[in-house]
Amino acid sequence: MRLHDVVLAFPGLLVGIAVVTVLGPSTINVAWALAVGLMPNVARVTRASVLSERERDYVTAARSCGAGDRRLMFAHILPNTLAPTIVQVSLALGFTVLADASLSFLGLGTQPPFASWGTMLNTGRAYLREAPWYGIAPGVFLAVLIFGLNHLSDSLRDALDPRRTRSL
Numbered sequence: 001m002r003l004h005d006v007v008l009a010f011p012g013l014l015v016g017i018a019v020v021t022v023l024g025p026s027t028i029n030v031a032w033a034l035a036v037g038l039m040p041n042v043a044r045v046t047r048a049s050v051l052s053e054r055e056r057d058y059v060t061a062a063r064s065c066g067a068g069d070r071r072l073m074f075a076h077i078l079p080n081t082l083a084p085t086i087v088q089v090s091l092a093l094g095f096t097v098l099a100d101a102s103l104s105f106l107g108l109g110t111q112p113p114f115a116s117w118g119t120m121l122n123t124g125r126a127y128l129r130e131a132p133w134y135g136i137a138p139g140v141f142l143a144v145l146i147f148g149l150n151h152l153s154d155s156l157r158d159a160l161d162p163r164r165t166r167s168l
Helices: 002-008 012-023 027-054 057-064 068-107 115-123 133-160
Strands: none
Touching: 002 133, 012 027, 012 057, 012 068, 027 068, 068 115, 068 133, 115 133
């Protein structure tokens, strides 16, 4: 967790730029860079959920009935910690798309001939006076996608929240 704290001390995009600069610009290296930048957030949420669930009464009861560590982990703790982890991963999707577009805009991400919204935005920047839709269209679609991903993560959070009262 200390290594994750070190990575969290820097903005995710800065970590992504550093990793891609070291490894070189390509789609695979961007994926590694974004994974390194986002992994600490997911790990912290998962660890906090596991530590919280580990102290619950039902885990103590299962342990007193003779359940082993493997059974406790996979039958009791893991199913109850999946919801926060899934929500955190879905929240990270919006950042991932935006970071990929940012790295591609800077020339560090996906390289031509492969398409990327960041590359499209960078190319469309030169034509904003003559043909503004070259720059506006990728930006609008990128914003709509990120809005949709954030809405998806909010919906997942609402659906997976155990404390939420469900009405029929």
